[in-house]
Amino acid sequence: MLSTTIIIVSTLICISLIMNLLRLLRGPDLPDRILALDTLYINSIGLILLFGLYKGSALYFESALLIAMLGFVSTAAICKYLLRGDIIE
Amino acid sequence: MSITVEIIICAFLLMGGLFVLLGSFGLLRLPDFYTRLHAPTKATTLGLAGLLIGSMIYFFVAEQRLVVHELLITLFLLITAPVSAHMMAKSALHHRVKMVKHTQGQQLANTARKRQPPPSDGA
Amino acid sequence: MTIPRSRRWLPMPAQSLILFIVWLLLNNTLAPGHIVLGAFLALAIPILVAPMQMAQPRVRNHLLALRYTLMVLYDILVANFEVAMRVIGPTRKLKPAFVPIPLDIEGALPITILASTISLTPGTVSAEVSEDKKWLYIHALHTTDEAALVAQIKARYEAPLKEIFGC
Numbered sequence: 055m056l057s058t059t060i061i062i063v064s065t066l067i068c069i070s071l072i073m074n075l076l077r078l079l080r081g082p083d084l085p086d087r088i089l090a091l092d093t094l095y096i097n098s099i100g101l102i103l104l105f106g107l108y109k110g111s112a113l114y115f116e117s118a119l120l121i122a123m124l125g126f127v128s129t130a131a132i133c134k135y136l137l138r139g140d141i142i143e
Numbered sequence: 144m145s146i147t148v149e150i151i152i153c154a155f156l157l158m159g160g161l162f163v164l165l166g167s168f169g170l171l172r173l174p175d176f177y178t179r180l181h182a183p184t185k186a187t188t189l190g191l192a193g194l195l196i197g198s199m200i201y202f203f204v205a206e207q208r209l210v211v212h213e214l215l216i217t218l219f220l221l222i223t224a225p226v227s228a229h230m231m232a233k234s235a236l237h238h239r240v241k242m243v244k245h246t247q248g249q250q251l252a253n254t255a256r257k258r259q260p261p262p263s264d265g266a
Numbered sequence: 267m268t269i270p271r272s273r274r275w276l277p278m279p280a281q282s283l284i285l286f287i288v289w290l291l292l293n294n295t296l297a298p299g300h301i302v303l304g305a306f307l308a309l310a311i312p313i314l315v316a317p318m319q320m321a322q323p324r325v326r327n328h329l330l331a332l333r334y335t336l337m338v339l340y341d342i343l344v345a346n347f348e349v350a351m352r353v354i355g356p357t358r359k360l361k362p363a364f365v366p367i368p369l370d371i372e373g374a375l376p377i378t379i380l381a382s383t384i385s386l387t388p389g390t391v392s393a394e395v396s397e398d399k400k401w402l403y404i405h406a407l408h409t410t411d412e413a414a415l416v417a418q419i420k421a422r423y424e425a426p427l428k429e430i431f432g433c
Contacts, residue, residue, distance in 0.1 A: 056201075059153040063160035063194075070167030077170050077179075085235040086176055092227055093170055093183040096220070100163055100194050103213075104156075107198050110205070115212035119292075122216055126223040133230035137237055162346060169353035178362050180391050181407045182353055188386070189346045211291045225385030225392070232393035232405065247363040247412065251403065258397040261366040 095125035159193025326432040
């Protein structure tokens with residue numbers, strides 16, 4: 055039952071990834087695209103967690119943690135760039 | 144692993160997946176940037192929390208050891224999600240992203256962009 | 267107590283403890299080597315970053331802080347079902363609003379916590395703080411009564427924060 059559920063949930067997350075990609079392509083303004091990228095990395099964390107669960111290995115959490123941190127920093131950096139035209143003041 | 148635990152894990156995973164889907168659905172569907180910002184910051188954070196709690200229970204039961212990385216990831220996401228939402232709203236304000244027509248208090252966007260207090264009658 | 271904060275051996279005891287615990291959690295171990303390394307990092311990093319620290323108001327009421335955290339977690343859960351309904355429902359009927367909130371609390375840390383709470387709870391996202399730190403601009407997904415929204419946020423989140431930090 056668990057492996058079936060994992061596959062179903064992975065499908066749900068893949069559908070949401072496609073929706074994010076559509077928004078990334080369509081998004082009329084730059085902030086829309088940043089928002090789509092932000093959601094994209096958070097969803098990919100979910101996908102990696104599910105893969106770790108499927109394989110029964112706790113190793114993948116390290117990469118999930120890394121993606122979470124790098125994703126936040128890159129979102130903050132792009133927003134800063136849009137606000138000031140410069141990342142490091 | 145008993146069937147009860149498995150059902151609990153499955154419920155957490157399904158709830159997480161549904162909320163993640165909902166966040167992206169809102170991102171695609173809602174009319175303007177500011178309303179779109181609401182869906183991913185809230186729904187996706189809760190969805191990820193559901194997935195993480197489910198996997199924490201699984202590893203706790205199946206391998207008899209406490210994997211605490213999940214807790215750290217959940218905490219990290221809970222702290223960073225509002226911060227990045229705030230920064231994106233700020234950059235949208237400064238880029239004069241359009242709001243939908245029937246938004247109330249649109250004229251306030253100008254004072255907010257200059258970081259001034261609102262005009263006294265607006266309070 | 268005349269020694270400046272940056273010259274003491276243990277400038278930030280609470281942060282040192284958090285660093286130590288997070289290091290052990292990250293490595294998921296209690297091996298003696300990691301305990302020594304974690305202790306070294308927990309002592310060395312605060313000494314290096316102490317000069318950068320800004321004075322923050324201290325938490326006065328720990329019990330209330332715990333209750334506030336639990337209340338916010340509960341509100342996040344409720345917020346999600348509310349937002350879910352709005353997202354699935356017809357989008358034409360949405361009434362977004364851009365609302366200023368007058369702030370009674372002061373200091374960077376309490377305002378940050380208030381803004382984060384607003385972003386995570388029912389249908390509101392904080393967008394900008396005025397330069398004099400007296401007004402917080404928020405965007406609401408759906409509201410019919412702005413005054414009620416402001417009053418609710420002030421009563422539910424700002425009042426406990428004011429009590430916690432005593433400012």
